[in-house]
Amino acid sequence: MNEEQVDAVAKVLAKWNPLGAAAKEAPDLDGYRIEAGDIIFGLKIRGRSLKAEQFVADVLNQAFDLSLDAKSCAPHAKEIVAILQKTGA
Secondary structure (H helix, E strand, O other), rough: OHHHHHHHHHHHHHHHHHHHHHHHHHOOOOHHHHHHHHHHHHEEEEEHHOOOOHHHOOOHHHHOOOOHHHHHHHHHHHHHHHHHHHOOO
């Protein structure tokens, strides 16, 4: 995992902003960089053994006590997977 990947995935998450207005009150949010790193790491380690959209939902749900489903995460997960493929994950 490199900084370019973390930055790119964090930008996808920040643009989407699944926390909405609550993002302003989230301690240590740091532009979703921690969650971006968790997502990248998990997708690299587990690869095709998991569905990216479900993994993105799981990471964000655990991090922020949300109740996102895989379907709502699908477009963002596709964007993340495309970034990782482009940057050589």
